Amino acid sequence: MSTADHEVRTARAYLSRVAEPPAPALATLVTHVGPVLAAHLVRSGEVPPEVGKETDARRLVHQPEHDLAAAAAAGARLVVPEDDEWPAWPLAAFDLATARGLVAPLALWVRGRQPLSELVERAVAVVGARAATAYGETMAAEIGHGLAGRGITVVSGAAYGIDGAAHRGALAAEGTTLAALACGIDLSYPAGHTRLLDQIAATGAVISEYPPGSVAARHRFLVRNRLIAGLTEGTVVVEAGVRSGSRNTAATARALGRVVMAVPGPVTSAMSVGCHALIRDEAALLVGRVEEVVESVGRLGLDLADEPEAARRHTDDLDPETLRVHEALPQRGGRSAEEVAFESGVPLNRVRALLPTLELSGHAERCDEGWRCPRRPRAPSTRPSSDAVLRPTRAPPHPPG
Amino acid sequence: MSTADHEVRTARAYLSRVAEPPAPALATLVTHVGPVLAAHLVRSGEVPPEVGKETDARRLVHQPEHDLAAAAAAGARLVVPEDDEWPAWPLAAFDLATARGLVAPLALWVRGRQPLSELVERAVAVVGARAATAYGETMAAEIGHGLAGRGITVVSGAAYGIDGAAHRGALAAEGTTLAALACGIDLSYPAGHTRLLDQIAATGAVISEYPPGSVAARHRFLVRNRLIAGLTEGTVVVEAGVRSGSRNTAATARALGRVVMAVPGPVTSAMSVGCHALIRDEAALLVGRVEEVVESVGRLGLDLADEPEAARRHTDDLDPETLRVHEALPQRGGRSAEEVAFESGVPLNRVRALLPTLELSGHAERCDEGWRCPRRPRAPSTRPSSDAVLRPTRAPPHPPG
Incomplete structure (x- = not known):
């Protein structure tokens, strides 16, 4: 497996620190001149005004070696597009969605042993409300378990509620799961999921596009959600309120051409309102069983769900x-x-x-x-x-x- | 209001007795030669073989006066297409669906004071499983109540479970509801709903295409279901098992060009499996609130449901x-x-x-x-x-x- 050279990795570590993602102008600059020259130009301030807007506030913070060392101390590495393990194929969808403000990450901080590209070769996002009901957590765990048991990586955001239940279901099946964080790879958010994140990293991966030490913030959750949508073939929303981060993930998944699925529940449950709205108003696929999820994201009809037995x-x-x-x-x-x-x-x-x-x-x-x-x-x-x-x-x- | 003359009504009463609906060949004959001549030909056996197949078994049972009297004794009348109150407009959809074996009734036995055409001018079917859950019955009652409160007639089959709850919800709103039976208008099926049927007839209507004394039978439920679908602008399935008469009603509604709606529920509930299948596989509209039902069958966007408040x-x-x-x-x-x-x-x-x-x-x-x-x-x-x-x-x- 070939990996990027140190100069490229250092340049991207620097860029990961100076620009708050998503930074579309910087991404374009990197595409045109490469990461090493882009880093040099940003640091010296010799960039077009749009790039300057994205990088001026932090461009003098040049601490890539320090950040790489902090990541390494947390058991993490920086994966860059020049690495073989870069998930180029799923992230290619961003190239077609740039006009909608969807920009691929410049690099990803990764904790976990397996090559990232292999982890997401077949992956489904299972997301939902933090204030989930027992029903929702059961469904998330069941779907996480069923997907992981079929060799599909379960991707989620490590939040309380649905996210955590989905990760735990996958772990219980001794399958692979991946958590995308809205904070630095060296931090655990939420704190109560520190042990869960360790378990996820031990067999799957924890990833983040934020440099070490970055704290979770509201806008970062929304930005992070695009990674969950982008790294997977489809997104299952298990429970969601009227207005929920999961619906944002679903919208991004749709914009990236991915399958959007939602689990129904009692219409009397506030935590199912978002799912029902996705099905009713946004043509999300109704899924109730893991077989239906697999069928929905399945390739060439190889995974058709059996009709429920009558x-x-x-x-x-x-x-x-x-x-x-x-x-x-x-x-x-x-x-x-x-x-x-x-x-x-x-x-x-x-x-x-x-x-x-x-x-x-x-x-x-x-x-x-x-x-x-x-x-x-x-x-x-x-x-x-x-x-x-x-x-x-x-x-x-x-x-x- | 003009009504058919006695000869026409008597002829159709006779035809209602001799042919088990649906009788497509007989319906075609009646369309071509009128009910009086058709009745004469059927009685004398001078009919094409296809009509003979539908009428030979009972053609000698000529008891229209007796049947009209039995209906009158039960507080019912025979409504025929020649009456002003015939629901010609909704039933016109059958003319386009004859190829699929969907045939309009030859006449309808009706218990209730209001003109039938007015009752179904704006009507929605609310149907579902007999072995409903508490959740399903609550939803059926709520939707029935909400529709009736908005001046929409709630049409159902008077069965235990969802049907009964929908009728009761409408009655509780002091609205109008209509029950279509799979037995004679003078009988109560199920027996436990005798009082409910009396209440329905007192303000709305109980209808049947079977002559007095006909007993309920399985194939009659399926045939009756087409009336529920045909007399309404849309059908809401509240709860249904994998295999359910309600799904049959929904399929008929779709074939007649009507709106098919389904209420979701927990995917862990066997009584919601049919609803979820309708939404997932047959593009039924997911509805969770009566406003969404009204919007779905609404005319020209006059009834748009508000977005749930966030x-x-x-x-x-x-x-x-x-x-x-x-x-x-x-x-x-x-x-x-x-x-x-x-x-x-x-x-x-x-x-x-x-x-x-x-x-x-x-x-x-x-x-x-x-x-x-x-x-x-x-x-x-x-x-x-x-x-x-x-x-x-x-x-x-x-x-x-």
Whole structure:
């Protein structure tokens, strides 16, 4: 695996420190002249005004070696686009979205042993409200577990609530998970998730585009969210209030051409309002099972979810006319073919032809009074029907009077 | 209001008795030769073979006067297409859907005082599982109540569970509701809903296309469902299992060009699986509030639902650059403009211009050490934010260490 040389890495470490992301003008400059010359120009102040606006406040802070050492002390490294492990393929979507203010990171601080590009080769974001309900956390953990168990990296933001549950679900499946932070790689935010972040880094990765020591701030959460959306094939919003950072992640995912999914919940739950709005107003895909998530982001139909299993009734194979004849059979006593024809509205000659067929398939039996419905249906279904309209009675119901 | 003459009504009463609906061939014959001649031909057996198949079994049962009297004894009448109160406009959709086996009724037995056409002038179907959950029944009652309170007739099937809750919700709003039965108009199905059906008929209507004395049967529920779909502008499925009569109603509604809506629920609930499948796989509209139902069936955008109200943050009006400056202000102590510029990444000259503006709007204040964030935000929101990502802190959070 080839890696960038020290000069390039140092230049990008410096740029990571001086510009608050996203810095579109600086990104353009780096694309045009390369990171080493860009760093030199920024430091000397010889840049176009737009780049100056993004870099003037901190351009004299030249401490790349110090930052790289601080990262190393925290077990992290700086991954740059010149490295083989740079996730170039997923981040390429940003090139098409620059007009919408979506800019790829200049570099990523990474804690974790595996090459970053391999980690996100197949990855899905699972995000949601911090003030999640028990339902939401259960769903997040289940989806995180199911994705990770299928070899898909679960990407989230390490926040309390949905994010944490998704990471934990993935860890419980001994799968891979990745947390993107809105603070420096050497800090733990939220503090209560310090141990969780250590666990994530031990098998997956914790990443950040902020230099060591940067504190979490509101605008950084929104900026960070674009990484979660950008590094994944799709984003699942598990729970979200009316106005939620997760909806921002979802909007970014859509802008980057990624699949946006949302888990429904009770409409009486404030924490599902955001998910329902995504489905209703923004055409997010409704997902309720991990198979549906996998299908939604699946390639070339290789991962089609099975239809939920429906209970089969023993009359399922009957055509409508035969079904009407069957339904005209009494459970007690018996009816003549003429009575069955009258009751069902099916012509007598058809009834006379159908009754023996129904007898053969176990749907009708002869008795002293004529024909009736057998006491035991041929093939009872193996699981209870979830159909509600017709469960209690399988024969024609008899109203009073 | 003009009504059909007795001969026409008697003919249709006879046809209602002899053919099990839907009877497409008979319907075509009636369209071509009129009900009186059609009845005569059916009775004498002088009909094309396809009509014969639909009518041979019962054609000799000629008891229209008896059936009309039985209906009258139950407080019902036979409404025919030749009556002014025939709901011709909604049922016209069947003319375009005959190829799919969807056939308009030949006549409708109606219990209730109001003209049928007026009752369904603006109507929405609310249907769902019989084995509904408490959540489902609450939602059905709420939607039924909300629709009826807005002058919209709530149409359903009078079954236990969702149907009953929807009817009751409408009655509680002193609104109008209509029940379509799968048995004769003189019978109550289910028996436990006898009183409910009386209440529905007292202010709205109970209808059936089956002649008096007909018992409920499985295929009749499916046939009846097309009336529920056809008489309404849209169908709301509140709860449905994997395989449910409600999904059949929804499919019919779609085939008739009507709006199909579904209420989401916990994905862990078997009674929401059908609703989620409708939304996910059949593009049903997700609805969670009655306003959304009204909007979905609304005419010409007159009924647009308000966006759910979101809490406003006191920093909502700040542009991104100003927000960054604001977030760089400490809550304790203070920072110089230079420190704020460094922290925020915003150029110093911009910071110097923005700080006084922030001071004016109450977002910043001067102190001995420079600038800080005021202790009390300017305008606390009047309701708690349901946003979960950022609620606990409004200033930049400070991680440990």
